[in-house]
């Protein structure tokens with residue numbers, strides 16, 4: 383009998399996160415203060431984040447210890463299993479071996495608690511009472527609500543309106559864990575009210591929800607903002623995924639040839655792949671593939687530029703591939719991939735040729751998700767379907783070339799609360815959407831006014 387799932391003992395949980403900043407071939411351009419055009423200092427961020435997280439954001443240390451108080455909570459669901467998709471391999475008739483890291487086993491159903499837990503821990507230790515945040519699909523909002531409950535912090539979540547309407551059960555998860563969830567744009571902030579005045583039916587976007595959450599954090603005592611993706615410290619926390627996967631592949635006696643993740647802001651992709659990118663930087667031969675939606679194609683089509691992380695221009699300017707901070711992505715079902723920008727660290731690695739970006743239309747991703755459900759059994763989140771589509775493509779290519787290869791991808795979350803998208807697909811009402819070239823031109827015009835990062 384062939385082993386299907388490879389488990390790590392709880393005592394083998396990694397004790398340190400990996401910080402790729404120590405190994406980047408080209409260092410990151412610094413975030414800029416939009417008012418001065420100068421790099422931001424820690425004091426510019428201290429109303430937004432606790433100092434311990436600001437330190438992690440800029441740290442150049444290769445490994446950072448995970449505090450005991452974080453490890454203890456991660457043990458609720460970690461280490462997560464590494465599994466082999468043998469049934470999928472069989473229907474595809476591929477000589478490739480497909481492995482996936484199953485992040486859907488967390489209480490919130492995705493990889494998001496890997497950073498929600500340390501972020502809540504550090505805020506609590508800093509004396510903070512309340513966290514505000516945004517959420518797309520609701521995965522991040524529920525993860526932070528869970529973490530708030532574990533450490534006794536109040537949590538307020540601005541949820542992108544279209545997802546709020548499509549996914550009522552995620553709101554109920556947040557409420558069950560004690561979080562408060564409102565649809566964004568909301569009437570609770572100046573930013574939200576201004577947007578609703580212009581466009582009462584605005585479907586919302588992650589950029590708008592971030593602006594609302596930051597506004598509330600900086601205007602409320604003992605409150606800080608928490609971001610679910612994009613930033614260096616978030617990615618740092620997520621590297622536990624790839625560090626575990628490396629140990630598990632070693633147990634399986636395998637070596638990954640291609641490592642894949644879907645990309646919204648980039649945290650699950652980076653979490654799995656960065657320890658492998660490190661190997662690549664130091665000479666190992668492997669490919670690293672980032673899979674994004676064709677409807678919101680940041681890495682494959684957007685310019686690399688300085689841009690704001692949010693719609694209302696409250697964040698520093700970040701060097702990243704961006705469709706422009708005022709871009710409202712089309713209402714595709716993968717709510718967590720509807721973001722105008724992408725992590726600066728991933729942007730940098732794409733420019734340096736260490737990460738290969740690819741884009742997929744949503745019909746193709748659902749097709750892959752359905753194939754997965756009918757072979758491997760679990761129902762993937764619509765975001766995760768993007769990684770599966772890329773893995774299936776790699777496996778088919780291996781078949782065509784008659785080549786054995788080891789494919790590893792991140793199963794970032796389950797889709798049990800995302801069945802509306804499956805309903806649209808199964809009833810043939812789902813359509814594809816390609817971003818028109820005019821949108822890219824609009825982004826170029828919007829970004830022309832800002833300083834230019836080095837290429």
Ligand SMILES: Cc1ncc(COP(=O)(O)O)c(C=O)c1O
Pocket residue numbers: 492493518519520521522610611612644645646647648649650651717718719763765766794795796
């Ligand atoms: C299951 C799942 N996968 C992927 C993502 C994309 O986010 P990121 O790119 O930060 O991993 C999300 C975001 O909500 C998600 O819920």
